[in-house]
Amino acid sequence: DDPEKLQQFEARITAGAKIEPGDWMPTEYRRQLTRLIEQHAHSEIMGALPEGTWITRAPGFKRKLALIAKVQDEVGHGQLLYNAAETLGKRREAMINDLLSGKSKYSNVFNYPAETWADVTVIGFLIDAAAIVNQVANAKGSYGPYCRALERICYEESFHLKQGHDAFIELATGTAMQRDMVQQALNRWWQPIMHFFGPPDKNSVHSEKLMQWKVKMASNDEMRNQFLDAYVPKIWELGLTLPDEQLRKDEAGRWQYADPDWDLFFKVINGGGPCNAERVKVRKWAEESGRWVRTALMHSTHARALPVA
Ligand code: BYC
Secondary structure (H helix, E strand, O other), rough: HHHHHHHHHHHHHHOOEOOOOOOOOOOHHHHHHHHHHHHHHHHHHHHHHHHHHHHHHHHHHHHHHHHHHHHHHHHHHHHHHHHHHHHHOHHHHHHHHHHHHHHOOHHHHOOOOOOHHHHHHHHHHHHHHHHHHHHHHHHHOOEEHHHHHHHHHHHHHHHHHHHHHHHHHHHHOOOHHHHHHHHHHHEEEEEEEEHOOOEEEEEEEHHHHHHHOOOOOOHHHHHHHHHHHHHHHHOOOOOOOOOOOOOOEEEOOOOOOOOOOOHHHHHHHHHHHOHHHHHHHHHHHHHHHHHHHHHHHHHHHHHHHHHOO
């Protein structure tokens, strides 16, 4: 990259400018953003699957309606994010192929099963909460199309969080059996949720550059701490426990916790989690089953009138 252009680019970032698709950007900025936005898009699409399996079994008409709407939103978020990633030059087909071949990662949390309705409430409450902490930070970043997509996504996620919290409270204040169900689900999901924000800062390979370029506006540990600060009290006030005896807030206001199993995290994000194979299989099935629709669209008069990307 031209050093003079790089200097001007970094001065714009420091001044708080938004970078737009037609602007000059360093090759590494483009590569990193493509990686991050693409992984985010895949996470939304894969994230629809654990909850999607519960649409037919959600308890009652109102919970079903809310869950259908939420799952549709998640898929919509995937579309918004694929659009944002495409502005950096990678075609959507290439992104989908990289997801299906295992080359591209997606969030660790979607490689676990939703065993009971209580798991769905934990996802809707705490995974959406974790996602909001991350997305509110990323939305203030330097790349215009990603930030604009995230602003819209955050509005919808706030509704998801509310419906998740509502369903979670209902179980937590319900019968002994319901309380037990939600406690068991919390115990299962706590470690994957701690993993969600990525490895500790000292082991985060991309953070330094991404924070310098204002793609990430908070480090992994900062986001994890913000999440604990906002949501651990909401769990404890319902009389539920978390499976970490070391979890506490210290005098400096930082949360202390037992180090999650990072070997397990890397195993899961590299394809070795309990549901990775199943999730990818479903996406492959969807890709194959929907091929005729894409082919028909490509041959329609409307598609012929569109400019070739
Ligand atoms: N899962 O250097 P690091 C949702 C990877 S979906 C998997 O710290 P970085 C929802 C990382 O990619 C919202 N992989 O990375 C949907 C890197 O590997 P590569 C999901 C992870 O990028 C449906 C390596 O570990 N949100 O809300 O600086 C229903 C080293 O890490 C994870 C997003 O995708 C992980 N958790 O920081 C309900 C947010 N963590 O690429 C809800 C967008 C790390 O070198 N992403 N890795 O092979 C980000 O903000 C950042 O990528 C992260 C990680 C903070 C996650």
